[in-house]
Amino acid sequence: MTLQECYSIIGDYNDVMKRLPRETMVIKFIFKFLDDKSYDQLMTAIENSDYKAAFMAAHTIKGLCQNLSFTKLYESSHLITEALRNDNPDTALVDELAVKVREDYAVTAGTIRKFREEQ
Amino acid sequence: MHEKNRQKILIVDDCTVNREFLIDMLEDEFDIIEAVDGFQAMKIVREYGSSIDLMLLDIIMPEVDGFEVLAMMNENDLINDVPVIMISSENDDSFIERAYEMGATDYIRRPFNVAVVRRRVTNTLALHAKHKKLISIIIEQVYEKEKNNNMMVNILSHIVEFRNGESGMHVLNIFAITSLLLQKLTQKTNKYNLTQKDISLITIASALHDIGKISIPGSILNKPGRLTPEEFDIMKTHTTTGASLLEEIPIYKDDPLVKVAREICRWHHERYDGKGYPDGLKGEEIPISAQIVAVADVYDALTSERCYKKAFSHDKAFQMIVNGECGQFSPLLMECLTESHADIINELQIRSTEQMQEVQLQNIVDELIRCDETDYLINPIKQIEREREKSRFFARYVEELQFDYDCRTCIAVISEWGANLIGSKRTVLNIGGRDKCIINNPYINDLRNKLNTADRSNPDIESDIILETENGRMSGRIVAHTMWENDSSGYTGVIGKISDLRRIIQ
Numbered sequence: 001m002t003l004q005e006c007y008s009i010i011g012d013y014n015d016v017m018k019r020l021p022r023e024t025m026v027i028k029f030i031f032k033f034l035d036d037k038s039y040d041q042l043m044t045a046i047e048n049s050d051y052k053a054a055f056m057a058a059h060t061i062k063g064l065c066q067n068l069s070f071t072k073l074y075e076s077s078h079l080i081t082e083a084l085r086n087d088n089p090d091t092a093l094v095d096e097l098a099v100k101v102r103e104d105y106a107v108t109a110g111t112i113r114k115f116r117e118e119q
Numbered sequence: 120m121h122e123k124n125r126q127k128i129l130i131v132d133d134c135t136v137n138r139e140f141l142i143d144m145l146e147d148e149f150d151i152i153e154a155v156d157g158f159q160a161m162k163i164v165r166e167y168g169s170s171i172d173l174m175l176l177d178i179i180m181p182e183v184d185g186f187e188v189l190a191m192m193n194e195n196d197l198i199n200d201v202p203v204i205m206i207s208s209e210n211d212d213s214f215i216e217r218a219y220e221m222g223a224t225d226y227i228r229r230p231f232n233v234a235v236v237r238r239r240v241t242n243t244l245a246l247h248a249k250h251k252k253l254i255s256i257i258i259e260q261v262y263e264k265e266k267n268n269n270m271m272v273n274i275l276s277h278i279v280e281f282r283n284g285e286s287g288m289h290v291l292n293i294f295a296i297t298s299l300l301l302q303k304l305t306q307k308t309n310k311y312n313l314t315q316k317d318i319s320l321i322t323i324a325s326a327l328h329d330i331g332k333i334s335i336p337g338s339i340l341n342k343p344g345r346l347t348p349e350e351f352d353i354m355k356t357h358t359t360t361g362a363s364l365l366e367e368i369p370i371y372k373d374d375p376l377v378k379v380a381r382e383i384c385r386w387h388h389e390r391y392d393g394k395g396y397p398d399g400l401k402g403e404e405i406p407i408s409a410q411i412v413a414v415a416d417v418y419d420a421l422t423s424e425r426c427y428k429k430a431f432s433h434d435k436a437f438q439m440i441v442n443g444e445c446g447q448f449s450p451l452l453m454e455c456l457t458e459s460h461a462d463i464i465n466e467l468q469i470r471s472t473e474q475m476q477e478v479q480l481q482n483i484v485d486e487l488i489r490c491d492e493t494d495y496l497i498n499p500i501k502q503i504e505r506e507r508e509k510s511r512f513f514a515r516y517v518e519e520l521q522f523d524y525d526c527r528t529c530i531a532v533i534s535e536w537g538a539n540l541i542g543s544k545r546t547v548l549n550i551g552g553r554d555k556c557i558i559n560n561p562y563i564n565d566l567r568n569k570l571n572t573a574d575r576s577n578p579d580i581e582s583d584i585i586l587e588t589e590n591g592r593m594s595g596r597i598v599a600h601t602m603w604e605n606d607s608s609g610y611t612g613v614i615g616k617i618s619d620l621r622r623i624i625q
Contacts, residue, residue, distance in 0.1 A: 019230060019231060021233050025143060029136065029139070029143075033136060036135070036136050038134065053181070056133070056179065056180075060133070060134045060137075063207075063208045063229050064134070067230045067231055068230075
């Protein structure tokens with residue numbers, strides 16, 4: 001799998017290459033994304049109804065998606081960030097959006113892992 | 120690698136990957152310090168202070184967020200020393216506005232464009248460095264100016280003392296006593312609204328209190344015994360003479376220093392109960408500057424040896440003044456004298472001229488930086504504006520094409536008359552380009568060759584040219600001056616004019 005093929009599943013290859021100077025930098029940082037703990041923190045925080053911590057984690061995921069042009073995960077992480085922004089979030093909505101984030105994260109992280117194994 | 124002169128950038132973000140992103144973009148050129156949250160950022164900022172050249176600050180962080188870091192930097196006055204670029208994916212305008220209001224210099228939104236982030240960082244650093252340099256130039260100039268002022272005042276007062284047969288210490292002592300009394304007075308009350316600037320004015324002007332003595336005959340001035348009533352009347356005129364001397368200065372008579380000096384000259388022999396001279400002013404009718412210098416003058420006269428008397432001890436002099444043996448002074452000033460007497464004794468024994476001036480100057484400079492920074496910054500900018508207006512004005516009335524070309528930006532600016540002649544805008548991009556070349560072709564190569572022969576010691580060239588103008592082809596003569604910077608290998612700009620313009624009849 002090429003980086004371009006990897007991005008055809010998880011995001012926008014042209015957009016990331018416009019902003020970052022080299023493929024090697026993109027590859028370095030999509031691998032770092034796999035080590036980032038924000039996703040686990042988000043899920044644990046929602047389980048514990050700690051919505052403040054959930055907001056922080058969701059916000060971080062959203063920022064990473066923006067920088068790496070992960071369009072798929074960006075959409076759902078953006079929606080959940082906004083849902084978590086106020087102090088008393090709509091918990092039903094948060095749970096519903098969390099399902100979508102879980103799905104998108106699985107696809108994104110899974111695809112990157114597969115890409116890494118083939119390197 | 121930590122080279123000595125690399126600039127330091129503090130990156131504050133709770134997300135490791137985000138920090139690494141920025142580090143990756145910047146570590147080639149800069150030394151990087153990392154903070155994983157706002158709390159750590161505050162600690163680092165307190166520790167390093169203004170040795171941090173730039174801060175990149177995330178807004179949303181757990182516990183202490185970016186706004187709280189900005190608030191702390193405002194409280195500690197660090198916001199003016201360390202430029203801050205905010206970084207966030209928050210696109211809400213109210214966030215951005217709030218960041219700017221709290222003193223952030225710039226705002227970068229995610230997603231990052233590597234080239235843009237680098238450019239903004241270097242621009243902010245360059246701008247800040249310029250700002251710092253300007254301030255230091257201004258401080259140096261003000262410092263130099265004030266030093267010269269003090270020196271002139273001192274020379275003048277020494278001339279008076281020299282004639283008086285005094286040691287020259289009198290002026291220095293008055294300077295010290297006046298300064299101490301003023302400091303004490305402003306601690307106790309603000310009824311006189313004295314600023315730090317007023318204090319330095321009064322202190323400097325105190326040196327001039329006796330300049331009127333220049334008109335008193337030496338026989339009276341240096342008479343060893345008691346003066347006769349007639350002689351004393353003449354002696355008294357040194358107050359009014361001093362004041363009118365300053366009044367008649369043609370240019371500076373409205374200068375704050377001269378005004379204060381005039382008050383002091385005329386009224387430093389007035390007394391609080393109205394029994395002084397020359398005007399018999401009473402109480403607060405006497406300006407506070409003159410009241411203070413009066414006390415200082417008497418104190419120093421008592422503790423110094425003169426041709427007609429021996430020196431009294433500090434304690435004896437103090438008692439005599441407080442008991443009213445040298446006339447009545449304001450009760451408030453007597454409190455000031457009582458409370459600062461120990462300091463006065465100390466100062467008169469240890470201080471040298473230079474030290475006193477250093478302290479005064481530092482106070483003035485501090486005050487300038489605090490209040491009038493912008494005023495002083497605007498002046499050089501106004502001067503540049505003036506120069507520009509001047510050259511625009513003259514260029515309008517000369518029938519020649521004047522131009523100013525910058526090699527780095529490839530932009531030429533042409534005088535109004537010239538631009539009209541060739542039917543172009545006043546600012547022309549890429550002047551040598553193919554599509555809109557104002558100079559007819561064979562001549563541009565000739566011009567280029569001539570310019571290439573110019574060097575630092577022979578920067579001027581001349582050449583004939585043909586111009587395509589609104590009125591057809593014209594011949595002219597170009598005179599140009601190449602500009603060189605300190606370490607540039609080639610010239611960095613060309614200024615010049617095309618004159619002797621004549622229509623070519625086909």
